[in-house]
Amino acid sequence: MTSETELAPAVASILEAARERAGDVDAQLAVDAQSLPDAIAGAEADGRVPVIAEVKPTSPTADGTRDDDPVELAQAMVDGGATAISVLTEPSHFGGSPAALTRVREAVDVPVLRKDFVVREDQLDVVEADLLLLIVRFVDDLEALITATRERGFQPLVEVHDRAELETALEAGADIIGVNNRDLGRLEVDLETFESVAPHVPDDVTVIAESGISSPADVQRMREAGADALLVGSAIMDHAGGDSDVTENTQQLVDAGATDT
Numbered sequence: 001m002t003s004e005t006e007l008a009p010a011v012a013s014i015l016e017a018a019r020e021r022a023g024d025v026d027a028q029l030a031v032d033a034q035s036l037p038d039a040i041a042g043a044e045a046d047g048r049v050p051v052i053a054e055v056k057p058t059s060p061t062a063d064g065t066r067d068d069d070p071v072e073l074a075q076a077m078v079d080g081g082a083t084a085i086s087v088l089t090e091p092s093h094f095g096g097s098p099a100a101l102t103r104v105r106e107a108v109d110v111p112v113l114r115k116d117f118v119v120r121e122d123q124l125d126v127v128e129a130d131l132l133l134l135i136v137r138f139v140d141d142l143e144a145l146i147t148a149t150r151e152r153g154f155q156p157l158v159e160v161h162d163r164a165e166l167e168t169a170l171e172a173g174a175d176i177i178g179v180n181n182r183d184l185g186r187l188e189v190d191l192e193t194f195e196s197v198a199p200h201v202p203d204d205v206t207v208i209a210e211s212g213i214s215s216p217a218d219v220q221r222m223r224e225a226g227a228d229a230l231l232v233g234s235a236i237m238d239h240a241g242g243d244s245d246v247t248e249n250t251q252q253l254v255d256a257g258a259t260d261t
């Protein structure tokens, strides 16, 4: 695991809060998960770019907060053609909650990703979801946590930021990998991150481009670099835009492949 001195102050404080957050030790969850690879194949089959749209009320890098109902946001994203929904459950820096995820998962029929900073096994049992994010940089024993995640029925989405982390993820058995274009040290986004890591991902692994995708041109760029799907929060939530149309924002990105196919 990384030294905290290399992390942006906001990220160090997120991680500290995550370590202190209690998990639910009463019961080990047994989730009946919807397959993300199947949902991606379904989108491809009808000409939609596979977009995982993120319900992210705010973030350390956002220009504001949207306090719309998470269920309405998620439904608007699905109406715009989203292949899956990501819901932040981190409460102290992203305005998320496990309850919001539960409500969203009941309301939509696409796979739902739990987006949080899970660092221990007991934290897996807080809330059901189809996919669960594990961030290589923050997890001590990745293989054990991947196993624990799968034991409960979740599909682990394993996040990396460089080639060394990709190797760690592959060695631990990850089969869905997200490459985060945002550097957790400086919080800066660089789409070249995905372009440099993606060519080293084996073909049988699903690879997702995460963060900083804000236009149809960015979508095309990530698809050309090999992205099976894209994870997009800010450009869809449009925090500064206040009440901008989430369905339209999603659709613009979902349709970005139309001319190529």
Ligand SMILES: O=P(O)(O)OC[C@@H](O)[C@@H](O)c1c[nH]c2ccccc12
Binding pocket: 054, 056, 115, 116, 117, 135, 159, 180, 210, 211, 212, 213, 231, 232, 233, 234, 235
């Ligand atoms: O809002 P963006 O730039 O479209 O990014 C979405 C998503 O990739 C980002 O929220 C994210 C990627 N990895 C994370 C880990 C924790 C919290 C958030 C994230």
